[in-house]
Amino acid sequence: xxxxxxxxxxxxxxxxxxxxxxxxxxxxxxxxxxxxxxxxxxxxxxxxxxxxxxxxxxxxxxxxxxxxxxxxxxxxxxxxxxxxxxxxxxxxxxxxxxxxxxxxxxxxxxxxxxxxxxxxxxxxxxxxxxxxxxxxxxxxxxxxxxxxxxxxxxxxxxxxxxxxxxxxxxxxxxxxxxxxxxxxxxxxxxxxxxxxxxxxxxxxxxxxxxxxxxxxxxxxxxxxxxxxxxxxxxxxxxxxxxxxxxxxxxxxxxxxxxxxxxxxxxxxxxxxxxxxxxxxxxxxxxxxxxxxxxxxxxxxxxxxxxxxxxxxxxxxxxxxxxxxxxxxxxxxxxxxxxxxxxx
Amino acid sequence: xxxxxxxxxxxxxxxxxxxxxxxxxxxxxxxxxxxxxxxxxxxxxxxxxxxxxxxxxxxxxxxxxxxxxxxxxxxxxxxxxxxxxxxxxxxxxxxxxxxxxxxxxxxxxxxxxxxxxxxxxxxxxxxxxxxxxxxxxxxxxxxxxxxxxxxxxxxxxxxxxxxxxxxxxxxxxxxxxxxxxxxxxxxxxxxxxxxxxxxxxxxxxxxxxxxxxxxxxxxxxxxxxxxxxxxxxxxxxxxxxxxxxxxxxxxxxxxxxxxxxxxxxxxxxxxxxxxxxxxxxxxxxxxxxxxxxxxxxxxxxxxxxxxxxxxxxxxxxxxxxxxxxxxxxxxxxxxxxxxxxxx
Numbered sequence: 001x002x003x004x005x006x007x008x009x010x011x012x013x014x015x016x017x018x019x020x021x022x023x024x025x026x027x028x029x030x031x032x033x034x035x036x037x038x039x040x041x042x043x044x045x046x047x048x049x050x051x052x053x054x055x056x057x058x059x060x061x062x063x064x065x066x067x068x069x070x071x072x073x074x075x076x077x078x079x080x081x082x083x084x085x086x087x088x089x090x091x092x093x094x095x096x097x098x099x100x101x102x103x104x105x106x107x108x109x110x111x112x113x114x115x116x117x118x119x120x121x122x123x124x125x126x127x128x129x130x131x132x133x134x135x136x137x138x139x140x141x142x143x144x145x146x147x148x149x150x151x152x153x154x155x156x157x158x159x160x161x162x163x164x165x166x167x168x169x170x171x172x173x174x175x176x177x178x179x180x181x182x183x184x185x186x187x188x189x190x191x192x193x194x195x196x197x198x199x200x201x202x203x204x205x206x207x208x209x210x211x212x213x214x215x216x217x218x219x220x221x222x223x224x225x226x227x228x229x230x231x232x233x234x235x236x237x238x239x240x241x242x243x244x245x246x247x248x249x250x251x252x253x254x255x256x257x258x259x260x261x262x263x264x265x266x267x268x269x270x271x272x273x274x275x276x277x278x279x280x281x282x283x284x285x286x287x288x289x290x291x292x293x294x295x296x297x298x299x300x301x302x303x304x305x306x307x308x309x310x311x312x313x314x315x316x317x318x319x320x321x322x323x324x325x326x327x328x329x330x331x332x333x334x335x336x337x338x339x340x341x342x343x
Numbered sequence: 344x345x346x347x348x349x350x351x352x353x354x355x356x357x358x359x360x361x362x363x364x365x366x367x368x369x370x371x372x373x374x375x376x377x378x379x380x381x382x383x384x385x386x387x388x389x390x391x392x393x394x395x396x397x398x399x400x401x402x403x404x405x406x407x408x409x410x411x412x413x414x415x416x417x418x419x420x421x422x423x424x425x426x427x428x429x430x431x432x433x434x435x436x437x438x439x440x441x442x443x444x445x446x447x448x449x450x451x452x453x454x455x456x457x458x459x460x461x462x463x464x465x466x467x468x469x470x471x472x473x474x475x476x477x478x479x480x481x482x483x484x485x486x487x488x489x490x491x492x493x494x495x496x497x498x499x500x501x502x503x504x505x506x507x508x509x510x511x512x513x514x515x516x517x518x519x520x521x522x523x524x525x526x527x528x529x530x531x532x533x534x535x536x537x538x539x540x541x542x543x544x545x546x547x548x549x550x551x552x553x554x555x556x557x558x559x560x561x562x563x564x565x566x567x568x569x570x571x572x573x574x575x576x577x578x579x580x581x582x583x584x585x586x587x588x589x590x591x592x593x594x595x596x597x598x599x600x601x602x603x604x605x606x607x608x609x610x611x612x613x614x615x616x617x618x619x620x621x622x623x624x625x626x627x628x629x630x631x632x633x634x635x636x637x638x639x640x641x642x643x644x645x646x647x648x649x650x651x652x653x654x655x656x657x658x659x660x661x662x663x664x665x666x667x668x669x670x671x672x673x674x675x676x677x678x679x680x681x682x683x684x685x686x
Binding site: 033034037038039040041042043044045047048049050051052053054055056057058060061062084085087088090094096097098099100129130131132134135136137138140142144145146147149154156157158223224239 | 376377380381382383384385386387388390391392393394395396397398399400401403404405427428430431433437439440441442443472473474475477478479480481483485487488489490492497499500501566567582
């Protein structure tokens with residue numbers, strides 16, 4: 001869809017965009033005494049410990065309007081943020097949207113973007129409570145979310161214990177496979193690659209899983225996988241002052257990920273370890289909790305697999321154990337957003 | 344200062360930027376049980392009603408690195424947000440920074456930006472509690488602030504009453520005068536234009552004034568002036584279901600604003616009404632409160648003028664009363680960030 005539109009009746013002024021964001025937002029709701037429309041939103045006290053997360057998405061860096069629809073862009077931006085709340089075990093409550101749009105944006109673009117944002121938000125009880133709209137040469141979205149842990153503690157990444165089982169939800173690398181497909185000219189509508197495309201464009205944040213794990217006190221540490229298992233597990237280990245041993249042949253990968261990697265002569269394990277943006281949960285737990293965790297996970301998110309992929313060790317560093325008995329250090333091999341391209 | 348630097352020893356990786364933002368942030372503080380370094384920050388409950396505001400700033404739209412230093416950029420971004428908390432009468436508490444930077448940003452740029460952000464933040468008791476760093480072709484900053492009103496109500500813009508005095512703090516149009524100077528090739532270091540330049544590059548948010556007005560229950564409605572008195576007063580009136588009469592010869596303007604306008608053959612009144620980004624407070628109050636307000640304001644922000652510029656009326660619309668007895672409607676004549684340039 002064209003972002004700008006030369007038919008001026010279809011393009012929007014600032015006041016119109018503010019009005020549309022206002023219509024997609026709440027003025028009042030439980031816990032929210034003043035929503036959108038003032039200098040700041042006003043939240044009632046007493047909802048428990050608040051978890052706050054913020055994420056910035058920039059066109060051409062995090063998404064390409066050539067292959068993502070405005071609806072999916074809204075949905076994906078919300079998914080990335082909800083994933084962070086899920087990783088704390090917090091119940092989503094309020095969203096604050098900063099939206100940068102080029103001059104004279106098309107009404108349809110803004111409408112569908114807000115629909116995508118709100119669709120996933122509403123699935124998780126989230127209310128759009130405030131924001132800012134500005135002009136920007138690139139479409140830019142910042143979402144700040146507030147969620148609450150009422151009567152239980154949020155799960156940090158700094159509390160992994162030696163001997164913990166390291167687990168992931170779902171499968172890894174599919175988002176990277178979908179991105180590879182799209183960046184290499186594959187159609188966003190291709191039916192064979194659909195699962196990988198959907199994993200990239202419409203990821204599902206594991207909010208319900210995170211909530212159930214935290215509320216039941218079943219895990220010692222948790223985070224979401226946004227920059228790849230290798231980098232994110234290294235961050236968790238560094239924060240906890242521990243190390244990790246990862247079993248390469250246990251890392252869950254979807255059939256489509258292996259298939260697209262074979263087609264592209266890429267290593268699917270590489271996609272699973274460093275691909276990023278899977279938005280699955282990575283957590284560590286006493287091995288004795290695994291059975292109960294899998295049962296609870298089935299109730300929270302039916303059909304979602306939980307897989308142990310290794311264990312927490314005492315020595316620093318994240319080591320990948322390969323089937324041949326080899327060991328490779330994989331700490332910090334993931335995506336660096338600021339790495340210079342080779343000249 | 345060069346944003347990128349071909350000397351690679353001076354440019355930063357993502358982990359280095361995260362570490363720098365981490366060093367500028369709090370891990371733990373009163374009310375903050377987990378600061379930067381996890382999927383989300385964790386705030387303790389029980390601090391009162393929370394006011395949340397978010398603002399997005401994009402290079403070339405909101406600032407030009409040709410004439411703003413990284414330090415002043417950080418300070419200005421924080422000022423714009425603090426101004427919103429001031430306009431609610433909330434006490435600043437926590438900041439969440441999303442930072443978009445081009446590839447291989449220079450260490451000095453990031454360092455000075457964070458210093459500018461934190462300098463103004465610390466003046467107001469604000470703690471950097473979380474954030475996100477990403478790559479972006481344009482320098483992009485989103486700041487989300489949380490402040491609290493403990494034991495008193497935040498002041499909304501929707502509660503102006505017929506007969507209220509309309510007041511502004513400080514003087515209007517100086518930021519626009521400074522921007523005009525800079526955009527037309529004036530030196531950022533010129534001593535004669537310094538007050539206007541400072542008003543644009545280093546505005547002072549009226550947090551202490553807003554706090555004292557709210558805590559003492561002296562005003563009926565309040566907001567900050569970010570898009571110009573004409574547009575912002577029209578918003579306040581629309582939200583309150585009232586109108587306004589503005590006395591043109593009472594609008595406070597600095598000598599430098601009049602001087603630069605005369606030099607540029609511009610109307611200083613136009614700058615004061617539609618210039619925007621003054622970050623002064625606009626509030627309405629029972630006329631009988633004016634004396635106490637001025638006394639309290641002197642204690643909160645010594646030397647800051649409070650000026651009545653008109654009164655709230657019953658009929659819709661904002662009308663400017665000119666000295667010749669003429670009246671002009673000025674609702675919504677301010678800056679539209681999305682207005683199309685003439686073809």
